[in-house]
Amino acid sequence: MLRDLQSGLGEVALYDRPGAVLDRVRAARGSRERRLSVYRTNTLNSLTDVLSAAYPVIRRIVGDRFFRGAARAFVESAPPVEPVLYRYGGDFQAFLAAFAPAADLPYLPAVARLEWARIAAYFAADMPPLDPQRLAAVPPEALETVTFAAHPSVTVLDEAHPVFEIWRVNQPDIETVPPVDLTAPERGIVFRRGLDVTQRPLDAPSAAWLAALTAGQPLADATAAASDRGPLDIQDVLRQALADGIFTGITV
C-alpha cells in the first residue's frame, strides 16, 4: 500500500507521470496535477543544478536552454541510484555521444570526459605520493616488471579533439572564444595535487605510457606500448609524474 504509493510518487518526480497516484492525493484548492507538479519541478531543477555544476563548460558551449533539455533527457534515462550526488553524472558523456540533438557537436563527449575527470579528482581520497627513493632502490633486473599504483584522483585522457584547449577558452573570464581547430587531437592527465585539481596536456606516447602504468601494466609493457605512438622520453615524463604525485606506490 505505502510501497505502491511511493512508486507512483517516484514516477511523478522522475518522469512526470502522475496517473498512478492522482486519485490518492488531495489539493485544498486548485488542481491535484498542479500540486504534484511542484515535486516534479523541484526534482528536475535540483538534478539539473547538479549536472550544471559538474559541466559548466558543456553548459557554456551549448547554452542554458539546450543544457536544460539535455539534462532533462539524461535524468529521465539515468536517474540517480543513490543519495550521494557527487557521484551522479559520470555517464553524461556516453549520453551526449548518443544524443541526436548534439550530433553536430562531436567533441562534446570528450569535453564531458574532461569535466568529469576534474570532478572525480576533486572528490577523490587523499593519499601521500610515492617516495622517489623507493623507485631508486629497485634493483635494475627487477625494473621491467615493476608495477605502479595510481593516485585515486588520476584520469588519463586520449581524445580526438582538443579538450584542454576547448576547456581553457570556455572559462568564465574569457568573453570572446577564439577559433579552435576542433579536429586536433589532445591527450593529457587530470589529477589532484594536494587540494588543487590540475590538468596537464601530454604528447601521445607520454599519455599512452601513463595510461598503461596507471592501469597497472608492468613498466616494460607500458614502455613498449607507448613507444609505438612515437618517441618517448621516460626520464622526463617520470620526473614530472613523481613531482605531480601521480603514483602512490610500487610493487616489485
Next chain:
Amino acid sequence: MADFVSGAPDASWLEIHSENFFAPGGPRVAQLDAVRAHYPISCHGVGLSLGTAEGISKAHLERLAALVERVEPILVSEHLSFSVVDGLYVNDLLPLPYTEEALDVVSRNIAQTQDQLRRPILIENPSSYLTFVESVMPEWEFLDALVKRTGCGLLLDVNNVYVSSINNNFDAKTYLDAVPANAVGEIHLAGHLVDGHGDEQVLIDTHGDTVCNDVWNLYEHTLKRIGARPTLIEWDTDIPPLDVLLSEAARAQEMLDRVSPENGSVHVA
C-alpha cells in the same frame, strides 16, 4: 564554508548537509576538518529517506555513521519524508501519508538509524504541497507518535509548518501548540516563494528569501510556548549580502533573548 575555516566569524554552531561531506577526501572534507576545530557542528541529512517502505539503505546509514564518528556533531537530524524508491534517488523530500502503516515504517527506520548511530536523532517536519486521501491523522499527531515510539527528537521548521498550513488549509497555531514541546531540539526558519495565481497559487519552500512576518510571529508564539531553542535560518539559494543574513539572525536572537537570555543561539546557514 570557506569563511569559517579561520574561526573568525562569530557563530555559536554550524549546520552542514551530511551528504555534501560523504566524499573520501579533497578540499571540502579538508575544510570541514578545519571548521570543526572552531565550531560545534550539526549534521543535517537529506538522503536517508526515513519514509521508504522497503527500508533504509545500509550503505547510506554506514556512510552517515562514519561522518558522525568523524565530526562528533552536537545534533544529527533528518526529514519526515522519503526520497529513495525502487532503487532510485529522487533528489527531493517526497511526502508521506499519515497512516498506521507509514508510522510503523518510519518508526522502524528511525530506530535502526538511532541504533547504528548510538544516539537519538531529530526529525524535521516537511513543507508539503498536497495531502493524501488515505491519511488518518494530522502531521502533528504522527510526529508525536514517532517521538513516543522511538525516543527521537524534533527539528521544528516553523516556515515548513506555515507553508504546509497555507497549501493544505489548516491552522498553523493548532499544529505548533500540539507539537510535544520537550522533544523539540532545534528550530529552522527560512523564506519561501509564492508561486502562481488564484486557486493554483502554492507556497514553495525555497530557502531563498527573508523570513516572512507571519513566520516570525509563529516563531515568537512557539518560543513563548516551548522556550528558547537553537535556531537556524536556512538560506541556500540566491544568497544575499551578509548584512541581510545578519539582520535576520539578529531578529531571531532578540526573540530568543526575550524568552530566555541564557538558552538558545541563532545561526544563519
